[in-house]
Amino acid sequence: GNSVTQMEGPVTLSEEAFLTINCTYTATGYPSLFWYVQYPGEGLQLLLKATKADDKGSNKGFEATYRKETTSFHLEKGSVQVSDSAVYFCALSGGGSNYKLTFGKGTLLTVNP
Amino acid sequence: DSGVTQTPKHLITATGQRVTLRCSPRSGDLSVYWYQQSLDQGLQFLIHYYNGEERAKGNILERFSAQQFPDLHSELNLSSLELGDSALYFCASSVGPESNTGELFFGEGSRLTVL
Numbered sequence: 733g734n735s736v737t738q739m740e741g742p743v744t745l746s747e748e749a750f751l752t753i754n755c756t757y758t759a760t761g762y763p764s765l766f767w768y769v770q771y772p773g774e775g776l777q778l779l780l781k782a783t784k785a786d787d788k789g790s791n792k793g794f795e796a797t798y799r800k801e802t803t804s805f806h807l808e809k810g811s812v813q814v815s816d817s818a819v820y821f822c823a824l825s826g827g828g829s830n831y832k833l834t835f836g837k838g839t840l841l842t843v844n845p
Numbered sequence: 846d847s848g849v850t851q852t853p854k855h856l857i858t859a860t861g862q863r864v865t866l867r868c869s870p871r872s873g874d875l876s877v878y879w880y881q882q883s884l885d886q887g888l889q890f891l892i893h894y895y896n897g898e899e900r901a902k903g904n905i906l907e908r909f910s911a912q913q914f915p916d917l918h919s920e921l922n923l924s925s926l927e928l929g930d931s932a933l934y935f936c937a938s939s940v941g942p943e944s945n946t947g948e949l950f951f952g953e954g955s956r957l958t959v960l
Contacts, residue, residue, distance in 0.1 A: 775847060775935060775951030776888075821888065832878065832901050833949060837887035 734759045738822045738836035745812055745843050753807040753839050755796075755822035763824040765789075765798050765805040766833065770819040779807075779820070812843045848872065851936050851952035859960055863924040866955045870917055870938030876900075877919040878939075878949060879911055883932040894919055895942040926959045933957075 739754040757763065764783040768776040780789030785800035794809045805822060822836040848871035858864055870877050879891040881904075890903035894913035905911075908926075913919045923930060933956050937949040 773953070775849070775953045776937075776949075777847065777951065778948045781948070832890045832893055832903060834890070835880075835888040 734763065734824055734834045736822050736824055736834055736836035738820075738839055740837070740839065742840040742842060745841070747814055747843055747845050748811045749843075751807070751809040751812045751816075751841070753820055753822075753841070755805045755807065755836060757803050757805065757822075757824050759803075759824055759826075761826065763826045765796070766823040766825070767794070767796055767805070767807050768821040768823060768835070770821065770838070772818070776821060812841070814843050814845050817841055817843045847950040847952060849936060849938050849950050849952035851934075851955050853955055854953065855956050855958075857958045857960065858926060860926055860928060862926050862959075863922065864926065864957065866921040866923070866934050866936075866957075868919045868921070868936030868938075868952060870919070870936075871950050874938035874940050874950070875917065876939045876942055877913055877917070878937040879905075879919070879921050880935040880937065881932045882935060882954070888935075891921070900942060923957070926957075928959050931957055931959045 735758045766781045767779040769779045770776045780791040782789040782798035788797045796807045819838045821838045823833045825833045850869040852867045875896045878893045881889045891905040892911050893901040897913050908924050911921045933954045935954045937951045
């Protein structure tokens with residue numbers, strides 16, 4: 733079945749540092765890939781997505797590229813802010829497992845001023 | 846604000862009891878998904894309804910059941926509760942029946958504590 737593995741946290745960075753959160757996946761077929769973010773006390777919200785190989789999703793300074801050859805979808809941001817502190821979830825859908833998202837376990841990011 | 850409303854926000858109950866969690870999807874969304882979030886298991890898919898019909902089942906226990914009503918709101922019923930059922934239960938909605946191209950909109954969750 734489908735699965736998502738993302739780097740375990742917590743990750744603690746200083747403001748303006750570079751961020752990478754690794755995500756790899758296992759899926760049949762051609763899944764769509766997503767990053768969701770969960771701010772404290774809130775539900776998850778979509779951060780970015782990519783629906784086919786070599787697509788790059790981007791939003792709010794975050795980027796991730798769908799790499800089929802390495803089955804990866806790593807999240808990056810060049811300069812993090814305190815307001816980026818949240819839990820980040822990598823997820824996939826489709827590719828033989830329709831109608832539901834399969835999530836990674838989440839990575840807690842804390843950005844200190 | 847995602848437009849998805851979940852009630853109650855917090856619920857404390859005892860083992861063996863039964864509770865009902867309610868979800869109102871975003872206006873116009875026909876799909877409702879239920880997820881369970883716990884520290885050890887992460888975010889687990891439970892069940893998906895589209896326009897009143899069950900479309901997919903995930904790791905949902907037999908003690909749990911759900912339904913989607915004609916007005917598209919959904920309820921998740923949890924019975925014979927155990928300590929391990931303590932978790933945050935999220936509802937999400939989307940326009941269509943598939944989540945692979947669309948975006949899911951999540952509610953703020955219902956935190957269930959079983960004592």
